[in-house]
Amino acid sequence: MMDKKLIGIDLGGTTIKFAILTVDGIIQQKWSVQTNILDEGTHIIDDIVASINHRLALYHMQPEEFIGIGMGTPGSVDIEKGTVIGAYNLNWNTLQFVKNQVEEETGISFMLDNDANVAVLGEDWMGAGKNSKDVVFITLGTGVGGGIIAQGQLIHGTKGCAGEIGHVTVDPNGFKCTCGKRGCLETVSSATGIVRVARQLSEEYVGNSSLKKAIDEGQAVTSKNVFNYAELENDPLALKVVDRVCYFLGLALGNIGNTLNPNSIIIGGGVSAAGEFLRSRIQTYFDRFTSPQVRESTKLKLAQLGNEAGVIGAASLALNYLEN
């Protein structure tokens, strides 16, 4: 008798990624379909169910061969009921009964959680977290999100907002955030936040700088450009921008370290492609802003799974919560 398998789903606004995994976290099959957000996203669950059933038929697999399906989704999740609301990039404005439909139409148990939470599960299980029971994950992308595992449990908070690290206040008089308050970490360390810091520092900067020139000439500067100018050209303004961004990240992550003392804080998302150049500079400020015991015991790491964190984490959701 073969070991049972897991299905992990990473539901995003552009594509839906699927994978079949072993209970050891090894991906055996993976595929994806485009997300059809038309008609208020009413096709999405139909498409997910159809795609799973099609693949199982293709691989001659039965529902009984699976422990369960796990899924990461945008929006506000009710884990117990298996519902989602307010996933605006999916056009899901009304309550979606995801779990009921998927279980009914596939015959496989289903569990879902917020996509940022699922990513931390993935990085913890098969990536940089190395299966630690205390891990914090921060994702630096279009926005800044995060997830917290404490003593082996994903932490949700009383209204599901735990881990929303992007809205930690790092600069009380700083930029206005989409959430309505000022100085959120997201305003200075998301991909667009980094460009915002670059534009601000550029205004007051006097001297030679390719970054300043690009901004002044109205070029479409990205956060990747900022890191490239800094790392490859030693551009003095770009270095200042990176330093400012890393100061805020070091302050926020340092205080998360002081509060939770996790084994590791893992930095992922598109901006983390800047790699060790970014990590080491955050570390400098992290060290300044943490108490000695936290500085010694909480490690700052780069994410390892990239794009696959979602499906792997989703599968671990099934493994951890549906096994019995």
Added chain:
Amino acid sequence: MMDKKLIGIDLGGTTIKFAILTVDGIIQQKWSVQTNILDEGTHIIDDIVASINHRLALYHMQPEEFIGIGMGTPGSVDIEKGTVIGAYNLNWNTLQFVKNQVEEETGISFMLDNDANVAVLGEDWMGAGKNSKDVVFITLGTGVGGGIIAQGQLIHGTKGCAGEIGHVTVDPNGFKCTCGKRGCLETVSSATGIVRVARQLSEEYVGNSSLKKAIDEGQAVTSKNVFNYAELENDPLALKVVDRVCYFLGLALGNIGNTLNPNSIIIGGGVSAAGEFLRSRIQTYFDRFTSPQVRESTKLKLAQLGNEAGVIGAASLALNYLEN
């Protein structure tokens, strides 16, 4: 057959408090003995054991009538081994095998944890937490400590430093802290921290103020004086000091709210005697520094148990971890 009972112990540098409680958290007996820290604190566990055995004989109770003994202690705790080290106010500089000795000499199961963690258990169980599964406790006393319950579990962190809220950085260029870094919450919101802020603001203050007068005359100003001048006399400098202190508390607690989204954050310790006058002013800044969803769902509350939080929380440690 009677329900089994719990014993809670709150071990402090001055007194050791004991209580016998029902499984509903009702204190049936309480007593205390002085802490004898002589001879490197070697008498402390002997005294605890003797006091328990004496009381059980007095009340004609047997070890079998107890689920267990819980204890809160200063210092670094190894929960599994039941040992303590580095409790300097007890003169415990070497490893203390607390659990082994207590269990052997009383015949009752024993469990211990850090005193700040035990206080949050107490406030959660029988005080302001109302048995929520997500509660953060901050104690404003000689120092600033804290404890975190997330999803029903006390959070310890990888090296037991979780909940050390006193070392969250709130003012990167602020006062130097005993921990070695700058601008820790403790430096501006402990009893001595509040006086430090008062002295700093007094130097730059021009105008009539009883607080400034007291400081300039070299009187021994306490944090309680500061709050009294502010609340009872509307002293303009004292009001500024309270505002500054509450700004830092609102920033730190707001960010803990943004990170963990607990049901409540409970404010205790000696400084919290300032009551609603203090809480409402922290709330103002908490509201400024939290995202809208956290602002709506995470409540700031005053502690309710006062001195008894320790023994009640210690008893709940026994109830939660020793029942089986």
